Amino acid sequence: xxxxxxxxxxxxxxxxxxxxxxxxxxxxxxxxxxxxxxxxxxxxxxxxxxxxxxxxxxxxxxxxxxxxxxxxxxxxxxxxxxxxxxxxxxxxxxxxxxxxxxxxxxxxxxxxxxxxxxxxxxxxxxxxxxxxxxxxxxxxxxxxxxxxxxxxxxxxxxxxxxxxxxxxxxxxxxxxxxxxxxxxxxxxxxxxxxxxxxxxxxxxxxxxxxxxxxxxxxxxxxxxxxxxxxxxxxxxxxxxxxxxxxxxxxxxxxxxxxxxxxxxxxxxxxxxxxxxxxxxxxxxxxxxxxxxxxxxxxxxxxxxxxxxxxxxxxxxxx
Amino acid sequence: xxxxxxxxxxxxxxxxxxxxxxxxxxxxxxxxxxxxxxxxxxxxxxxxxxxxxxxxxxxxxxxxxxxxxxxxxxxxxxxxxxxxxxxxxxxxxxxxxxxxxxxxxxxxxxxxxxxxxxxxxxxxxxxxxxxxxxxxxxxxxxxxxxxxxxxxxxxxxxxxxxxxxxxxxxxxxxxxxxxxxxxxxxxxxxxxxxxxxxxxxxxxxxxxxxxxxxxxxxxxxxxxxxxxxxxxxxxxxxxxxxxxxxxxxxxxxxxxxxxxxxxxxxxxxxxxxxx
Numbered sequence: 075x076x077x078x079x080x081x082x083x084x085x086x087x088x089x090x091x092x093x094x095x096x097x098x099x100x101x102x103x104x105x106x107x108x109x110x111x112x113x114x115x116x117x118x119x120x121x122x123x124x125x126x127x128x129x130x131x132x133x134x135x136x137x138x139x140x141x142x143x144x145x146x147x148x149x150x151x152x153x154x155x156x157x158x159x160x161x162x163x164x165x166x167x168x169x170x171x172x173x174x175x176x177x178x179x180x181x182x183x184x185x186x187x188x189x190x191x192x193x194x195x196x197x198x199x200x201x202x203x204x205x206x207x208x209x210x211x212x213x214x215x216x217x218x219x220x221x222x223x224x225x226x227x228x229x230x231x232x233x234x235x236x237x238x239x240x241x242x243x244x245x246x247x248x249x250x251x252x253x254x255x256x257x258x259x260x261x262x263x264x265x266x267x268x269x270x271x272x273x274x275x276x277x278x279x280x281x282x283x284x285x286x287x288x289x290x291x292x293x294x295x296x297x298x299x300x301x302x303x304x305x306x307x308x309x310x311x312x313x314x315x316x317x318x319x320x321x322x323x324x325x326x327x328x329x330x331x332x333x334x335x336x337x338x339x340x341x342x343x344x345x346x347x348x349x350x351x352x353x354x355x356x357x358x359x360x361x362x363x364x365x366x367x368x369x370x371x372x373x374x375x376x377x378x379x380x381x382x383x384x385x386x387x388x389x390x391x392x
Numbered sequence: 393x394x395x396x397x398x399x400x401x402x403x404x405x406x407x408x409x410x411x412x413x414x415x416x417x418x419x420x421x422x423x424x425x426x427x428x429x430x431x432x433x434x435x436x437x438x439x440x441x442x443x444x445x446x447x448x449x450x451x452x453x454x455x456x457x458x459x460x461x462x463x464x465x466x467x468x469x470x471x472x473x474x475x476x477x478x479x480x481x482x483x484x485x486x487x488x489x490x491x492x493x494x495x496x497x498x499x500x501x502x503x504x505x506x507x508x509x510x511x512x513x514x515x516x517x518x519x520x521x522x523x524x525x526x527x528x529x530x531x532x533x534x535x536x537x538x539x540x541x542x543x544x545x546x547x548x549x550x551x552x553x554x555x556x557x558x559x560x561x562x563x564x565x566x567x568x569x570x571x572x573x574x575x576x577x578x579x580x581x582x583x584x585x586x587x588x589x590x591x592x593x594x595x596x597x598x599x600x601x602x603x604x605x606x607x608x609x610x611x612x613x614x615x616x617x618x619x620x621x622x623x624x625x626x627x628x629x630x631x632x633x634x635x636x637x638x639x640x641x642x643x644x645x646x647x648x649x650x651x652x653x654x655x656x657x658x659x660x661x662x663x664x665x666x667x
Contacts, residue, residue, distance in 0.1 A: 203468075277505030281567065283466060285518045285574065286495035295517070300508045 097125030138371060142364030146193030154365060160331035160342075162351065162359035169344070169366055171333045176343040178248055178334075180316040180322060187316075190256065191263035195305075198264070199271040200293055218261035229254040234326060241338035247329030247335040254322050259312040266311060270299060270304020307381050314377045318370070320345040323349050344370055414439035414608040415460060415579060420474035420638070422455060422464070429455050431637035433474070437578075440610040442600060444619035444646065447629035448661070452638035453612045454582050456629070461497040461580060462490040464585055478578070495522065498571035499666055502583040505561035506570070508553030511538075511547050514555045514566055518574035519609065533573050541569035542599040561592020568599065579603070581611040585618065597622050620650050628658045 146154055149167045157168020197360060229250055229286055238245030274297060282292040298305070320343075328340025329350060342350075344366045355363055413436035421429040430452045437443050445453040462468045462483065476483050483493055495518075506514050510630055515534045516524075524530055534551070537546040543565035547558070564584060571579065581600075585593040590659065600609060600622050613619050619626055626646040631638035642649060642658045653659045 232596075275505065277501060277503050278507050280466075280501060281505040281507065281570075282465060283516075284494055284499040285459060285521065285570065286491050286493075287517075287521055288491050291521060295521075296507050350488065 091368060116334055135371060138364055138367045141366045142366075143362060145361045145365035146356065148358065148361075154362075155369070158333070160347070162355065162362055165358070167358065167362045167365075169347075169369070171331050172342050172344045172347050172366065173369070174333050175327070175341040176317055178341070178343070179251040179255060179327070179343060182248060182250060182252040182314045184313055186252055187256035187259045188312060190262055190307060191260040191308070191312065192267050194260060194264040195267035195271060195308075196298070199268045200289070200297065204326070214261050214264055216267075217257065222258065222322040223260055223325075225254050226322035229322060229326040235339055241336075242287065242294060244328065244340075246326060246340045247334060247336060247337045248327070248339075248341065250326040250338075251323050254326055255316050257321060258319060258322060259315050262315050263308045263312040266308035267301070269307045270301040270308065273304075274300050303384055303387065306384055310377050310381050310384075317373060317377075318345060320349055324349060379386060400607050409624055409667040412435060412439050414479065415610075416477045416480075417459075418475040420454070420456075420459065420472060420476065421461065422472045424455075424467070424470040424606065425469065427635070430472075431639055433640045434570075435640055435643050437608060438625060439608050440605060441625060442604055442611060443463065443625040443627065444623035445610065445612045445627050445629060446614075446616060446619050446661075447638070448631070448643075449614070450628045451631045453629045457580050457582055457612050458499075459612060460578065461494045461499050462500065463494075465490055495574055496576055497578040498574065498576035499580040500564070500571060500584045501577060503587055504560055504567050506566050508554065508560070508561050510552050511555050511566060512551040512559070514614055515569050515573050517570060522574065526625040534569075537569040537573040540599065540603065541565045542558055542602075543569060543596045559589070559592075561588040561595070564588050564592060565595060565599070568596070572592045572603075576607070581609065583612055583614060586614060593618075616650075620646060626650070628653075628655075628661060630657055630661070632657075 145167065149157070153190075154167055154169060155173065156170045157166070158170050159166040159168045160171055198211055198214075202210060233250050233253055234245035236245070237247070237250050241247075242251070278296055278300060279292060282296045284290075287295065323343060324346040327342065327346065329342050329346055330340040331342045332345060334341040348363050348366055351359065351363055394612065409651040415437040417433055417435050417437075420430060421428060433456065445457060447453050458464045458601055459472060459476060460478075460483075464472070472484070474477060478493070478497065482488070509517075515537050516530050519530060519533050524533065535544065535548075538547060543562055546562055547553075547566070555563065564587075568579075568584075587594055588596075597618070600611075603609065611619075611622065623646045625644070626649045627643040628641045628649065629638050630641045642653060642655045644654075649658065650662055651663060
């Protein structure tokens with residue numbers, strides 16, 4: 075205790091605390107001790123905050139894992155992941171159609187949404203005047219604040235009939251899901267991409283213009299390549315958002331656990347099946363839902379690992 | 393009045409025959425929004441010679457330099473009146489493409505600003521913009537430019553490495569190579585040596601001496617010794633009152649301006665009495 079007290083005083087020659095002129099060294103020691111207690115309890119408090127998050131992840135993983143692992147043992151990893159029939163009430167636990175659905179809707183949404191979002195980011199960061207930016211950016215951010223059930227409503231009431239007219243079906247399916255998800259991931263991808271562009275050193279913009287490059291040449295030959303690690307990060311995070319999205323997707327995809335025959339045929343995803351089945355599932359069916367949760371968990375872990383290794387890579391290059 | 397002073401005294405290294413004005417400025421006023429930064433500047437920049445702009449911080453010499461390649465166009469709310477010509481052509485005339493102007497008037501900045509790409513790609517950037525595609529031709533240009541920028545020996549084996557991995561001084565010479573690769577007529581240097589190590593400063597001053605015979609150089613510098621070493625002509629700028637525009641106080645051959653300045657304010661500045 076005495077040692078750490080001395081440390082405190084050594085570490086902070088200008089440390090706060092009342093230093094009345096003429097006060098003795100005893101007063102100084104008292105102040106330092108209370109200061110030390112405050113500091114160390116704050117440190118403990120923040121450590122506790124951080125630990126709660128980590129514990130949360132660990133506990134959830136443990137819980138999901140314990141409840142779900144049995145399905146892998148029972149059905150077999152390959153039959154579970156790649157079995158093509160999902161008829162849980164009749165003992166068929168192949169989730170391939172659901173994995174396919176999750177990835178199909180996500181990848182399509184990324185193909186539509188990522189260029190839109192990156193274009194938005196480039197416009198906001200490089201092209202728009204400050205006034206236009208001050209209007210447009212909050213509008214884009216607002217997209218992130220809309221509850222996903224509202225997106226679902228919009229998709230169901232507005233988009234679905236249009237798709238139905240064009241395709242002849244009911245309009246539940248991949249196309250409707252793509253359009254809705256594409257809009258939903260724009261704010262994520264554009265905010266992070268814009269950050270990446272704006273954090274580039276302003277010197278390279280000037281340098282490019284001074285070399286006689288046009289604005290467009292500067293954007294696509296210098297700025298976008300320089301920000302590419304950040305932009306790829308943004309797309310991966312957008313992918314995480316898309317693959318985990320449940321409510322809006324659930325409302326527009328028709329929910330049939332099959333690999334759809336066309337882009338306007340009903341299908342299901344991992345998340346929508348968990349939500350819909352959880353209410354009534356029991357026994358192996360319930361275990362299978364937890365098994366699907368494990369798969370979702372693994373997918374997002376891979377995505378996070380990708381982002382982390384990319385930003386390390388980015389640091390090495392920059 | 394300026395012309396009359398130009399004929400006495402020999403500046404170092406240059407011949408007695410006066411070169412033509414490469415850049416000529418007439419009655420230039422410059423504004424940032426409502427604030428007038430420069431007033432009534434009239435000056436000529438000689439071809440194939442080095443001209444230094446000196447003066448205390450904030451006296452508008454960098455602003456003035458950036459008028460020559462219209463970099464100030466990129467800052468919203470700036471405007472200027474008066475006339476600047478390059479080889480007799482008004483560079484602010486309607487219809488003049490600033491992009492094309494900047495290909496002829498290159499610029500080096502205070503902070504080295506290589507692109508986050510390889511050394512090779514940095515130097516090849518300009519030529520590629522202008523349509524050079526052949527690998528052999530690009531290789532030639534890259535080597536030549538790096539040689540002229542006095543940095544080839546240090547980087548010739550690491551051309552594929554990122555430009556940002558070099559030291560600050562090497563980065564600045566890489567930037568010079570990048571500009572030289574498009575063969576500009578004029579090289580504007582905005583305090584190119586204020587952020588780098590002394591060895592590199594020496595190398596940059598050496599390369600300036602070598603380039604002088606083929607290119608017109610305008611350098612803004614805080615360092616009067618540097619101005620005296622590298623330039624044949626010097627212009628002294630001064631902002632006398634805060635919030636008043638800066639003016640060109642005196643312009644002349646460097647040797648004369650530093651030894652027998654005509655204006656009392658120039659004398660005070662170069663003898664270190666202010667600024």
